[in-house]
Amino acid sequence: MRTPRLLRPLPLAVAIATVVARAHADSGVGVDTWRANKLDPTGGATIDGCDERGTSWLEAGVHRSPTGNLYACPPPPPVTAGHGEWRTSGVLSIGAVATGGDDGNALWNRYVDWDGGIVLALLAFDAERAADGTYASVRASRVSDDDEYYQAVFGRAGSYKVQAFLRDMPNLVTNTAKPIWNGVGTDHLTLPAGYAAGASSPAAIAALSAATPERTLGVTREKQGLGFSVYLTPQWTAYANATDEQRHGARPFGGPFFFNFPFPDNGGVLETVKPIDDSTVNLEGGFRYAGRVWRMDFGYSGSFYRDRYTRYTYETPFALSPLVPNAVSAPLTTGQFATEPDNDYHNLKAAFTRKLPMNGELSITASGGRMSQDDTLIPPVACQGVFGIGLDGSLQTGPQNPYLYDCANWNTPAALSRKSADMRIDTSLLDARIVLQPATDLTVRGGLRYEREDYRNVYLAYNPLTGQYGYVSENGSQGSVVPGESGIWDPSDPSAITRVRSLPLDMQTTEANIGADWKLGARDTLGATLAFSRYEPTHRERSTVDDGSLKLSWTNRALDWLTLRANVTFLHQDGDRYDYDPYDFTYSIDLPGFVAPPTGVPAHTVDALRKYDVSSRNERKLDFMATFMPREDMTVSASLRGDWSDYDAELGRQGYDTLGATVQWEWQPAPGSNASVYYAYDRSKLRMANINEINDSGSNPSIGGNTYVDIGRWWADDTQRNHNAGVVFAHAFGRVRVDASWNYLYARGTTDYRFASPLALAWADTVIGDGPGGGTFAPMTYRIDSLSIGVRIPLHERVALRVFDVYERGRISDWHYLGFDATHAFDHRVYTDGGPQSYDANLVGLLLDVRL
Amino acid sequence: MTAIERLRRFLFATALAGIPLAHAGNGPVDLRAIDAVHGDAAAGKAKASVCSACHGPLGIAIVPTFPNLAGQKAEYLYWRLVMFKRAGKPESPMTAQAANLDDASMRDLAAYFASLPPAAGTAGTGTMPGAAIYRDGDPAAGVPPCQGCHGADARGRAGADGDPRLRVYPMLRGQHAAYIAQRIKDLAADASPFTSTSHVMAPIARTLDAASVDAIAHWLEAGAP
Amino acid sequence: MRSTDAIRRLLALVLGCATLVPALAQQSRDDLARSLPSTNLTGGDVQAGASMMNAAPAPGFAKAKVADNPGAPDATAVGERTCIACHQLESEHFTHTFHALGLHAANKADASIPVCETCHGPGSAHAKDPGAKGLIIGYTKDSGTPIETQTKTCLTCHEGGPRDHWLGSVHQRNGLSCSDCHNPMAKFSAEGLMAKASINDTCAQCHRDVRLQFNRRSHMPLPEGQMSCDDCHNPHGSITSPLLKTNTVNETCYQCHAEKRGPFLFEHAPVRESCLNCHTPHGSNQQTLLVTPLPFLCQQCHSGLRHPNDLHTPGSLGNGQHPDERAMGRACVTCHANIHGSNAPSGPKFHE
Numbered sequence A: 001m002r003t004p005r006l007l008r009p010l011p012l013a014v015a016i017a018t019v020v021a022r023a024h025a026d027s028g029v030g031v032d033t034w035r036a037n038k039l040d041p042t043g044g045a046t047i048d049g050c051d052e053r054g055t056s057w058l059e060a061g062v063h064r065s066p067t068g069n070l071y072a073c074p075p076p077p078p079v080t081a082g083h084g085e086w087r088t089s090g091v092l093s094i095g096a097v098a099t100g101g102d103d104g105n106a107l108w109n110r111y112v113d114w115d116g117g118i119v120l121a122l123l124a125f126d127a128e129r130a131a132d133g134t135y136a137s138v139r140a141s142r143v144s145d146d147d148e149y150y151q152a153v154f155g156r157a158g159s160y161k162v163q164a165f166l167r168d169m170p171n172l173v174t175n176t177a178k179p180i181w182n183g184v185g186t187d188h189l190t191l192p193a194g195y196a197a198g199a200s201s202p203a204a205i206a207a208l209s210a211a212t213p214e215r216t217l218g219v220t221r222e223k224q225g226l227g228f229s230v231y232l233t234p235q236w237t238a239y240a241n242a243t244d245e246q247r248h249g250a251r252p253f254g255g256p257f258f259f260n261f262p263f264p265d266n267g268g269v270l271e272t273v274k275p276i277d278d279s280t281v282n283l284e285g286g287f288r289y290a291g292r293v294w295r296m297d298f299g300y301s302g303s304f305y306r307d308r309y310t311r312y313t314y315e316t317p318f319a320l321s322p323l324v325p326n327a328v329s330a331p332l333t334t335g336q337f338a339t340e341p342d343n344d345y346h347n348l349k350a351a352f353t354r355k356l357p358m359n360g361e362l363s364i365t366a367s368g369g370r371m372s373q374d375d376t377l378i379p380p381v382a383c384q385g386v387f388g389i390g391l392d393g394s395l396q397t398g399p400q401n402p403y404l405y406d407c408a409n410w411n412t413p414a415a416l417s418r419k420s421a422d423m424r425i426d427t428s429l430l431d432a433r434i435v436l437q438p439a440t441d442l443t444v445r446g447g448l449r450y451e452r453e454d455y456r457n458v459y460l461a462y463n464p465l466t467g468q469y470g471y472v473s474e475n476g477s478q479g480s481v482v483p484g485e486s487g488i489w490d491p492s493d494p495s496a497i498t499r500v501r502s503l504p505l506d507m508q509t510t511e512a513n514i515g516a517d518w519k520l521g522a523r524d525t526l527g528a529t530l531a532f533s534r535y536e537p538t539h540r541e542r543s544t545v546d547d548g549s550l551k552l553s554w555t556n557r558a559l560d561w562l563t564l565r566a567n568v569t570f571l572h573q574d575g576d577r578y579d580y581d582p583y584d585f586t587y588s589i590d591l592p593g594f595v596a597p598p599t600g601v602p603a604h605t606v607d608a609l610r611k612y613d614v615s616s617r618n619e620r621k622l623d624f625m626a627t628f629m630p631r632e633d634m635t636v637s638a639s640l641r642g643d644w645s646d647y648d649a650e651l652g653r654q655g656y657d658t659l660g661a662t663v664q665w666e667w668q669p670a671p672g673s674n675a676s677v678y679y680a681y682d683r684s685k686l687r688m689a690n691i692n693e694i695n696d697s698g699s700n701p702s703i704g705g706n707t708y709v710d711i712g713r714w715w716a717d718d719t720q721r722n723h724n725a726g727v728v729f730a731h732a733f734g735r736v737r738v739d740a741s742w743n744y745l746y747a748r749g750t751t752d753y754r755f756a757s758p759l760a761l762a763w764a765d766t767v768i769g770d771g772p773g774g775g776t777f778a779p780m781t782y783r784i785d786s787l788s789i790g791v792r793i794p795l796h797e798r799v800a801l802r803v804f805d806v807y808e809r810g811r812i813s814d815w816h817y818l819g820f821d822a823t824h825a826f827d828h829r830v831y832t833d834g835g836p837q838s839y840d841a842n843l844v845g846l847l848l849d850v851r852l
Numbered sequence B: 001m002t003a004i005e006r007l008r009r010f011l012f013a014t015a016l017a018g019i020p021l022a023h024a025g026n027g028p029v030d031l032r033a034i035d036a037v038h039g040d041a042a043a044g045k046a047k048a049s050v051c052s053a054c055h056g057p058l059g060i061a062i063v064p065t066f067p068n069l070a071g072q073k074a075e076y077l078y079w080r081l082v083m084f085k086r087a088g089k090p091e092s093p094m095t096a097q098a099a100n101l102d103d104a105s106m107r108d109l110a111a112y113f114a115s116l117p118p119a120a121g122t123a124g125t126g127t128m129p130g131a132a133i134y135r136d137g138d139p140a141a142g143v144p145p146c147q148g149c150h151g152a153d154a155r156g157r158a159g160a161d162g163d164p165r166l167r168v169y170p171m172l173r174g175q176h177a178a179y180i181a182q183r184i185k186d187l188a189a190d191a192s193p194f195t196s197t198s199h200v201m202a203p204i205a206r207t208l209d210a211a212s213v214d215a216i217a218h219w220l221e222a223g224a225p
Numbered sequence C: 001m002r003s004t005d006a007i008r009r010l011l012a013l014v015l016g017c018a019t020l021v022p023a024l025a026q027q028s029r030d031d032l033a034r035s036l037p038s039t040n041l042t043g044g045d046v047q048a049g050a051s052m053m054n055a056a057p058a059p060g061f062a063k064a065k066v067a068d069n070p071g072a073p074d075a076t077a078v079g080e081r082t083c084i085a086c087h088q089l090e091s092e093h094f095t096h097t098f099h100a101l102g103l104h105a106a107n108k109a110d111a112s113i114p115v116c117e118t119c120h121g122p123g124s125a126h127a128k129d130p131g132a133k134g135l136i137i138g139y140t141k142d143s144g145t146p147i148e149t150q151t152k153t154c155l156t157c158h159e160g161g162p163r164d165h166w167l168g169s170v171h172q173r174n175g176l177s178c179s180d181c182h183n184p185m186a187k188f189s190a191e192g193l194m195a196k197a198s199i200n201d202t203c204a205q206c207h208r209d210v211r212l213q214f215n216r217r218s219h220m221p222l223p224e225g226q227m228s229c230d231d232c233h234n235p236h237g238s239i240t241s242p243l244l245k246t247n248t249v250n251e252t253c254y255q256c257h258a259e260k261r262g263p264f265l266f267e268h269a270p271v272r273e274s275c276l277n278c279h280t281p282h283g284s285n286q287q288t289l290l291v292t293p294l295p296f297l298c299q300q301c302h303s304g305l306r307h308p309n310d311l312h313t314p315g316s317l318g319n320g321q322h323p324d325e326r327a328m329g330r331a332c333v334t335c336h337a338n339i340h341g342s343n344a345p346s347g348p349k350f351h352e
Helices: A007-017 A200-212 A473-480 B003-017 B041-047 B049-055 B075-088 B094-098 B103-115 B129-135 B163-166 B175-190 B194-209 B210-221 C001-026 C028-033 C046-055 C080-086 C088-094 C098-107 C116-120 C125-126 C147-158 C199-204 C207-211 C249-254 C269-273
Strands: A081-084 A085-101 A117-127 A133-143 A145-157 A160-177 A213-232 A236-252 A273-289 A294-307 A311-315 A334-337 A343-356 A360-373 A384-391 A404-406 A425-441 A442-456 A468-472 A505-518 A526-535 A545-556 A562-575 A619-633 A634-647 A651-670 A671-695 A709-731 A736-755 A774-776 A780-794 A800-814 A839-851
Touching: A085 C147, A117 A839, A160 A236, A334 A473, A343 A425, A343 C001, A384 A473, A384 B210, A384 C199, A505 B075, A634 C207, A651 A709, A671 C207, B041 B103, B049 B103, B075 B103, B075 B163, B129 C125, B175 B194, B175 B210, B194 C080, B194 C088, C001 C098, C080 C088, C080 C116, C199 C207
Parallel strands: none
Antiparallel strands: A081 A085, A085 A117, A085 A839, A117 A133, A133 A145, A145 A160, A160 A213, A213 A236, A236 A273, A273 A294, A294 A343, A311 A334, A343 A360, A360 A425, A384 A404, A425 A442, A442 A505, A505 A526, A526 A545, A545 A562, A562 A619, A619 A634, A634 A651, A651 A671, A671 A709, A709 A736, A736 A774, A736 A780, A780 A800, A800 A839
């Protein structure tokens, strides 16, 4: 079902208009709660600075929130103009920006498109009719073609609201792309003239890659939305929102033509470029009721994803050669990817809440959803001619060449057990919670939750044209290098092991919790929550995974100058027997007629491995927050958070610990003058273990058997450390306002490893540096210094000039891309992305703020 | 030192040194964050002879259009003087008087008059019409109760003894009715108040009609509750 | 977006709005008739004109009444004029907020609907003794009003909907008040009456550490102002931990990443279970918000025969002795590119 560009804005708008229609920026439903950009992430809230008169004539300074944070100084009231019954105000901020230095860098341009030139920093216009509370407002900003937003709101306070917006957001993925193909951004990547597909030499391709100029790849999101909310009565409200978002662009992706690492001058490992050209419509609508005793919430949400492409193909430059003597490999030229299928999603939700005696509430939510897709399936392979190996030295299919296949039998939809995917997941949820407050100092809580995901339909990989099961592995390349590894099973090759079935992942979760909060006087609150959850996945290593946790919390306000909040959690996860191989049924092993190889069915994996999502673990969490008020105009906040998980896993993830602390000092001595300083440090450490095999076809899954032996063991620890610091300063020198800030991040990740013997290693001869038993990767670092200074000079009662400069220095080192500065091509591997780059860049801007 | 480090240091230095003291200067008077006013009452007494011409030898004015100063809050007195000096309004007789006073003198005078026993009044009763407005205001007319800031006993705001910021609200008990009435009238007409407290009182003054002003003033003169 | 494109999209939106407006117009035609300008030109006062039209208060404000303040049981309402006689500057700021617009209009239509006292309770006791704590419902640390009274007052009008699960939520249990995040006394934020200039700045008051995660190499576009914490979390309480707006983690992600929803012909178990098995939600120093570097990320679960379980060392990198696709660049996902699930019949291992 190919419905390209199914829902474009026009029909969309009409479609929504028929829906009885509340607003965007709903904290209960949907996204799109904020529209702003990097030029002003506050969307204009701070453009006028502070009212120098302060908050109140009665008192100096600002009040504190109940937690103890200082409120901001209020902005000066807008200058309004009267037009009959309407009162209007507005601001227009327009000017120009220019960038310099490494301003093409992808990190510098993350989610922003500093095109340079004229920018509309802000247009904000509000109109109000005091008589009945009707209002209209417009807010817009435009940095460049791909980085802009426009929104308009019209409504009557407490009655209805209509909102429309357009928003474009850039996402630059890389600026060091050297795609060797023509057609980047389309669904067909071809090699340039002079470079034969399937027959080019690594040297030629390396030269082609080197000669390809660096370019950027990225994806722009263009979204438009319409929202409507209305009070039907003082108790009933209704809302409807619809959005349509298009994504355009291209990003680095993959392209497998079999291993290159074990087979020099063979295979193919390609980083191709995936076209992004799709659209998503999201719809939300519902009714809400809030009465004295009952509350209700009925909601629908739907999502409709449409991709322009069902697949994209690419040419592979490299030739394949067989691993057996006197044979020939089929000349393969084309690889393919299925893009994400068009999908539909519907969800209905109903929530009922009833007030109970003892200031209590009982709330029950039921929700059911369906996600489905029935995209046309692409053929198993995109080749022409034959794929596989001609054992007799020819490329003639027939009994003499059992591992050579006619592409014609596999490059057509007729080779599929069905023409379209027809996959569906039904979701259901029932949530019930109760809160009772039998005394003013005691709250008792309880909750139950039941959730399911049910897969409807499975796919069987069966080719009715040939009667064979299985699929074509790696665009035909695997079977074209290794005889019999094409991915196809038939009774004539009864020991071939291949996937023949999709993997339905039905799951069910049941949760229960009970808790209480005690107020010990007015200043301390203690809380405890016991929670239990049972996760029951199908076709996973465990069929039940049980979590039990105890959370204790404490809030203290005993001192006027201090608010403390502390939470600790203890969690234990366990489950039933761990089956290291629950996937047999998806393989040819499960087919009638399958004959185990003489050496036995190779072990699916090692039985001591524990996948961390379902493995047993103990976890402790600590969360501590403090707000100090040393003086009327100062706040110091500090937090400490830790999370320590130990997994009961001999192999797999063994531990994951994080610990972080922040401290921040804020000072607001006068309206418009403030300073703050922060520092934060956090560290996380992930510990894992794995084991290399001694025997490629070993059937014994246990360590110490014929497959895995102790000397193949290895361990890795990944440690991430982040130092964050910053200073923010703002002050009005007379009527001139100065803002300055410096933000700093230094992230350092180190991956250390140890191994029992060189058998554990991919490459036994690559042990460098740290001796035979272990080593470390070069630190993965990311360091950003960002300095910004802005001055705002009033020129006139209504006009002010803003001049600002942002200087940023970024330093990055990612070991995945070591060596890529010299070449993107390594034997039969060719990479598009050159990886992230360090930069020094500057943005200078001049803006004129005009009060309308 | 790298350029970045230099910038960092510059920024820190600016942040620490660049913020001048708030509320300094000669502009409008902001009384929202003031400290206690200390002065030498004895020295003030020596300088008070010129004041007594209008405000009486013991701070009790004989002419009822001039305010009694005796027992008034020192903070109120000091900042009134500062206001006269800074605002320099030519129509006020106090402008010329304050122009020649140095800061220490103003503090001394404030301390001196604050130390004098206040006017006793002539025993007002709670049944006087002004008492109700002073106590309860008049919500229908938007008039807040006077006692909120001037105290239930009209001796100044509750808690003023412990907080100098509350001592800018004057004691009104026993004050001359004619002065109070004129002052309220002036405040109501003041389009651009010069002090933060006038910003508070001016809108309130505008809620009062002439009869109410008169009633409150007479009741206060009589000595409040 | 090119300008022609922009025009097309704007037109569509305007048309969309236009089709909605008649429904509105019909609904409020009587209101509109009544709201025609007064012919009494001598009035010159919008307030006087409005009271003559006698428009019904908007339903959202029709229920507004003087808040119940247990701290001052005998207090009586004094009305906005009395409040702003002293609180002039506060009023100047408040007037330009959404609450002021609605309450003023409702008060004009029905004088029994209060303005200030809708939220602050009756003012008479406070006016007589403004220094005494708790005589007025205050929303600040030193107000003397219990947090429960504060939140209860706000919920009088804002009960239900997105705030349906406030009671029992983690923020409620930790003693937060509405006014920890919202300050409706002035327009501090472009939208949402936040306490700080944006939703993100507001959350960062307590969750500074989380906010800083967004400064990392790969992150959601939050520092750039393109999204807010509120896109994924409902701070008012929800049925999904940690305060997620949808039923599951994945549903939350699918709201913007609908292409990952599938279901795919061939699924990857941890992907369907939770995006957070491999990604951190806020920011990471790896590419694409990954928890830990490839190939180690994958090797936590995969130890199959032949190629996934080898220990790579720096020698496997592009500048090493044996450049190896399993560790270089995109590592595992160079070949298993459709790692989120493949819809290709030849994609069981996400190769196609």
